[in-house]
Each structure stands twice: as C-alpha cells, then as structure tokens.
Amino acid sequence: MRRRELIGAVAMSAVLPLPSVLRAQQLFRLALTPVFLDNDAAVIERLRDALSAGMGRDIDLVQRRTYQEITGALLDGSVDAAWLCGYPFLQHRSQLSLLGVPVWRGQPRYQSYLIASAGDEASGLEELRGGVHAFSDPDSNSGFLVTASDLARMGETPDSFFARTIFTWGHRNVVRAVAGGLVRSGSVDGYVWEALAAVEPDLVAHTRIVSRSEWLGFPPFAARTDRMGDADVTALQRALLAMDRTGAGRKALDLLFLDRIAEPDIGLFDGIAARMAELRQPR
Amino acid sequence: MGVLMIVLGMVASQQVLRSLSRLHDDRLREIARLHVEGLSVALGPLVLHKDVWEVYDTLDRARSASDGQRMLFTVVADDRNRVLAATDPLRAPVDSNAAPFSEDASDLSALTASGNEPQVRVRAPLRVAGRTVGQIVTEIDVGDLVAERQRVSLYLLLANAGATALLAFAGYFLVARMLKPVTLLAQHMDDAGGAPSRIPESEIPKSDTELARLLRTFNAMTGAIDARTEAEKRLAERERFVSLGRLSSSLAHEINNPLGGLLNTVDTIRTYANRPEVVEKSVELLERGLVHLKDVSQAILDENRLDRVGLPLRQTDFDDLKLLFEPEAARKGQSLDWQVEADATDLATLPAAPVRQVVLNLLLNASAAAPEGGRISLSVRSQDGGIELTITDDGRGLSAQDLDRLMSSAPVAPGGGVGLRLVHDLVAGLEGRIRHAREAGRTSLAVFLPKREAA
Numbered sequence: 001m002r003r004r005e006l007i008g009a010v011a012m013s014a015v016l017p018l019p020s021v022l023r024a025q026q027l028f029r030l031a032l033t034p035v036f037l038d039n040d041a042a043v044i045e046r047l048r049d050a051l052s053a054g055m056g057r058d059i060d061l062v063q064r065r066t067y068q069e070i071t072g073a074l075l076d077g078s079v080d081a082a083w084l085c086g087y088p089f090l091q092h093r094s095q096l097s098l099l100g101v102p103v104w105r106g107q108p109r110y111q112s113y114l115i116a117s118a119g120d121e122a123s124g125l126e127e128l129r130g131g132v133h134a135f136s137d138p139d140s141n142s143g144f145l146v147t148a149s150d151l152a153r154m155g156e157t158p159d160s161f162f163a164r165t166i167f168t169w170g171h172r173n174v175v176r177a178v179a180g181g182l183v184r185s186g187s188v189d190g191y192v193w194e195a196l197a198a199v200e201p202d203l204v205a206h207t208r209i210v211s212r213s214e215w216l217g218f219p220p221f222a223a224r225t226d227r228m229g230d231a232d233v234t235a236l237q238r239a240l241l242a243m244d245r246t247g248a249g250r251k252a253l254d255l256l257f258l259d260r261i262a263e264p265d266i267g268l269f270d271g272i273a274a275r276m277a278e279l280r281q282p283r
Numbered sequence: 284m285g286v287l288m289i290v291l292g293m294v295a296s297q298q299v300l301r302s303l304s305r306l307h308d309d310r311l312r313e314i315a316r317l318h319v320e321g322l323s324v325a326l327g328p329l330v331l332h333k334d335v336w337e338v339y340d341t342l343d344r345a346r347s348a349s350d351g352q353r354m355l356f357t358v359v360a361d362d363r364n365r366v367l368a369a370t371d372p373l374r375a376p377v378d379s380n381a382a383p384f385s386e387d388a389s390d391l392s393a394l395t396a397s398g399n400e401p402q403v404r405v406r407a408p409l410r411v412a413g414r415t416v417g418q419i420v421t422e423i424d425v426g427d428l429v430a431e432r433q434r435v436s437l438y439l440l441l442a443n444a445g446a447t448a449l450l451a452f453a454g455y456f457l458v459a460r461m462l463k464p465v466t467l468l469a470q471h472m473d474d475a476g477g478a479p480s481r482i483p484e485s486e487i488p489k490s491d492t493e494l495a496r497l498l499r500t501f502n503a504m505t506g507a508i509d510a511r512t513e514a515e516k517r518l519a520e521r522e523r524f525v526s527l528g529r530l531s532s533s534l535a536h537e538i539n540n541p542l543g544g545l546l547n548t549v550d551t552i553r554t555y556a557n558r559p560e561v562v563e564k565s566v567e568l569l570e571r572g573l574v575h576l577k578d579v580s581q582a583i584l585d586e587n588r589l590d591r592v593g594l595p596l597r598q599t600d601f602d603d604l605k606l607l608f609e610p611e612a613a614r615k616g617q618s619l620d621w622q623v624e625a626d627a628t629d630l631a632t633l634p635a636a637p638v639r640q641v642v643l644n645l646l647l648n649a650s651a652a653a654p655e656g657g658r659i660s661l662s663v664r665s666q667d668g669g670i671e672l673t674i675t676d677d678g679r680g681l682s683a684q685d686l687d688r689l690m691s692s693a694p695v696a697p698g699g700g701v702g703l704r705l706v707h708d709l710v711a712g713l714e715g716r717i718r719h720a721r722e723a724g725r726t727s728l729a730v731f732l733p734k735r736e737a738a
Contacts, residue, residue: 132376132377132378134336163378164335164377164378166334166335166336167336168336168340169336173336173340176340176343177336177339180339180343180371180372181371181372181373181376182335182336182339182368182372182377183372183377
C-alpha cells in the first residue's frame, strides 16, 4: 500500500508539482522539547523506531532550540504532536490536549533541582543571591518557572535577585554551565539531572543539588485539541501507551530511564498551575 | 683551518636556526590565525548580542573538540572589555574585567614562539559587519613547537659539531699529508744539531711534484754545503801555512842573522885555536846561537804538526808563539808587550792547536795594522770560568768588512783574506766570544774562551 502510494506520488510528481501540504501530511511529525536526550542521536533513533513500529508508519522527530518554537510549531500545525513541558502546555491549555504522561521512577512526576557547583556551600536559594544563574528556557517549568515563582514568593525577580541570568536552552546545558563554573547556580529538570548522573557522571559530579522542588507533573505528550480525533494522533497515543509492552518501546524507555507512558491526568499539573498563578500575581 | 670550519659551522647553524625560528613563527601565526579566525566567525554575532551562554557553549565545544591540542584558555570580552565568557570561567568570571588577560597578550602579527615559553597569549578583535564588538584573548599551547625547535637545535648543533670535527680532522689529515715532505725537509735541515743532512732517495715522493723537486734541490744544496764545509776546512788548513808563510821572511832572517855571527865565531875559534879561553867563550856563543836556531825551527815544526796532536794548551805554547812572532815585530820595529799570566790549569782545559792559531792570526793581523815602530800587546788572563786573550795594536782599526768576518757568521764577501773568518770559526768552535773595542787610538780584540770539561 505504501509502495503504491509512493509510485503514485512519483507518477504525479512527473506531471504536476506536489503541494508541500500533501507531503507534510504524509510524514507524521512529533516534536521534542530539549530534554536531556536532545543531543543523543541513539536515543532519538530508538524513540523514533519504537513509535514508528507502534504506529505502523514513518514518523519524523522534530527538535528545536527553544520551547517556544516547539509550542509554536504544535499550535500552527507544522508538527502533529509534541513532547513538551507542563508549563507551555498549561499556557496553551485551551488549545492543547494530553496524549500521555511518562512515568519516571514509579510516578508521573518529577522535581526541579536548584544546583550549584560541587564546592559551593549554599544551602538554599536565598544564599545564591548576587550570583550568576542559569535557566534552561523561559518556557520551562523546572528550568525557570519553579525558581522564578520561588523568587516571586520572596518578592524578587530573577533579574533583581541574581547579578545576571542566562538561558542555556537545554537542561544539560544548565548542568554544563554550573559544572564549568560559568554560573554559580542553575535551575534544572530533576529527571534530566538524574539521567545525566547515570550517563555522564563526570559532568554531574561537578554539581550538587542545593534544593529540590515539590513533585510536579512530568512533561507530557500533547496534541492540538482539534486534531485529537485524527487517526494519526490516536495511533500515536496508542503507540505511546503501549510502548512498555513492545521490545522496541522497552528499549527506548530504558534509554530514557522511563517506566512507561501513562494515561493522562490533567490533575497532575495543578502544582505547575499554582506556580504560574504565583508568578502572575502582582506584588 | 679547524677554527674556520668551526666558525663556518656555527654560522650555518645560526642561519638554519634562524630560518627554523622564522618557520616556526609563521606556523604558529598560521595556527593562531586559523584558531582565532574560526572562533571569531562563530563568536562575532554571539558577542554582538552579548549571549553569554552561546559564547561559552561555542568556546566549550571548541575546547573539547581540540581537547589536548592547542587551545589552553580563551576569554571573550565585549566592547567594554568585560568578560562575556571564558573556557575556564573560574579564571575569568562572567562580567569581570578582561584587561588582565588582554594586556600582556600579543597581536597576531607580532606573535612569536622565540620566547621558549610553552604557551603564548594572543588577542584579536571580534568584528561583525566591520564593527568591533569585542575582543578574544586566547592562550595557545606551543610546547610542541618549542620542544621541536629545541630538539632540532640540539640535533643541528650535534650534527654540525660532528661535521665540523670530521672536516677539521680530515683537513688536519690532508694538511699533515701535504706537509709530510715539508716536515721531512725540516727534520733533515735541522738534523744532528743544525747541520743539514741528505734526504734518502727512498723518502722522496715518487711523483715529480713541486715538493719532490724541492726535496731533490735540498739534497743538491746539502751536497753543496758539504762541499763548502770541506773547502773551508781545507782553507783553514792552508791558512796555517799562510800564517807561517807570512812569517817566513822574518823567520829566515831570524835564522840567517845568527848564522853570520856563528860563522864569525867559527873563524874566531880557527884563528885562536891555541887560546883556550877564547875558544871556550866562542863555543858558548856558538851553542847559544845553535840552541836559538833549534828553538825557532822546533816552533815552526810544532806549528805545522799541531793539528795532528790533541795536546792541551800550555805556557810554552805562548813562548813558541813569541819566538815565532817576535822577529816579525822586530822587523817592523814594533814593540811587543807580552803578558801571559793565566793559570796553567785553566789553560790546560783548552786545546793547544786552535788557540795557537787564533792568537797567531790576531797577532799577525795586529802587526799588519800597526805602523812601523808601533805597539802591539798580548795579554792572557784567567777570567771567571775561562781565559781571556786580549790583543791590541795602535793601527787604524778594523774595517767594517773585517769586523764582519770576525764577528758574524754571515757569508764572507768575496775578496780579502780568510784569516779573520778562521778566527771567528775557531772561537765559535770553542764556544767562545770575541769583543771588539776601539779607544784612544788602539784597537782591542778580546777573545773569551770558557773552560772546558776535562776530556
């Protein structure tokens, strides 16, 4: 059947130019936010293999530098679904729906870590005042929202509290910035930090956790609500939820240090919503 | 020759080292330029936007990409020279002053590895669209270049020293080989205490080179010298007879004069044969005359025979000389002051023949120089370590030519007698010396002869 389609497409392309929309529809596109794996080709490969096998069709995994680009691509339809952070999901709650939530160490939750270099003796956020701080992404829950809302509670903003803040566009980069001494402290995804501790222990060894946030909803897989009925999207959801039961899926999950993908529960993200509300609240 | 080789070697080494140094500097500059330019292209826009993370990320990836290679440390500063990021943020924290890093860094064009520092620091401006937006300072590891240069320098010096030594040795060998005939010549020239000796034909190089010809010419010369020495010896031999010859007329008179008296005495004896007192007196007279004649003829005979007898010098030798010379002085009406006061043991250390010849020649010379009725003197005295013979006359003095003959060993100018030269040679043979003085109208020749070890 695919071969027939391909032959047809080749035959058609000989007669008239193929509309780009048509091509885009033919390849299912899943966008990935820059989690720890964003520069590990093997992990990406395995995930694509698992999902392709699960969906019974080729899929394209799309990576972008910022969360905003991923969210934008999901909203404007240039990607069909995305694995994104709970924070941007909630920001666009009205347009997006959940497909599944990864389960990590037995629960679909994770923490945000405040980290500093291994030799730093700070015991809390307050003691990091006046330093240079690294955030992951302004649209990241663990890499920005948690620390920013903590500061908001203290009546501070990141710019008033820290001497300088930088965005590193990736959780692994936050760890690199702290480990290399570029910044004194950083806000990082606890799941990514723990995964890196297993994969790149030398890098992580240069950092230490200053404080951990409460448990918050793990970055979910989402799609545009208006496309939730599409066969492609439901096929992806099926594939995601069944990943831990297929060989390829199991391999991909192992590489990602995840247990499985669970049925979505919007209530998981109440914690993030509460922090969003605190940040928005004028002081 | 060797020194020249060494100097040449050093100059060559210096040149090679300088070229090597220039080559290394060029290579270093090229490395630094590529390194800095590559970073500049990547960093320019990031610095323009003061994107700390991206600058750090770029540096960090460049550093890990060149892990263990050249880049040791790089710091990037913005247009106000504040640190944006560095490969080692602990050394150059974000927002700190970058001046300490850029101050002692050199520009790309001035970069050199000649300081033998294992690392160099270079700075370059970061430009975006022709505008300087910041600065990059980077430390580059040139340890390998420095080590390579030091290694090459060492090898070069060793090789050069070796080559120089080899060349010097070869040069020495060649020159020694070339000089071998000259050495041979020098040896034979100075053989056996100054006298040249013939070089055996077997030692002369077979080839008909200049040197072989030189050696043959030398041999011919030694032959000539031998011949001349031989001739001089014969001449000296003859000189003795010449001295006697010069005395012959005086001696003839010396013999002839008494003969008249003696014949008269014989007549007297015949005439007064019956008067015993007259006869006795006449016989005495006759005896004295005959003894004198015997003495004179004995002195002449001795003079002729002396060279064959290695007799020591004695007082009587001077008596003989007086006997021989007195008639000559008397013939010219010259007075003779004769003083022989030397110690007999001192005299006996010297051979009689050459001393007699020297004294006789000098006396004859003095007599010839002194005018009729002039004054001639001989004194023989013991002196510290020898005896001194002094002969004076009141003649006009010795000519420069005569002095040359007497005092120097320079070749004798043709013409003139060989008497004085014979004196010189005999005195030299006895290791003595001659002093000449001319004062108050008198010529004085003092011959000092050192005592010789008893044979």
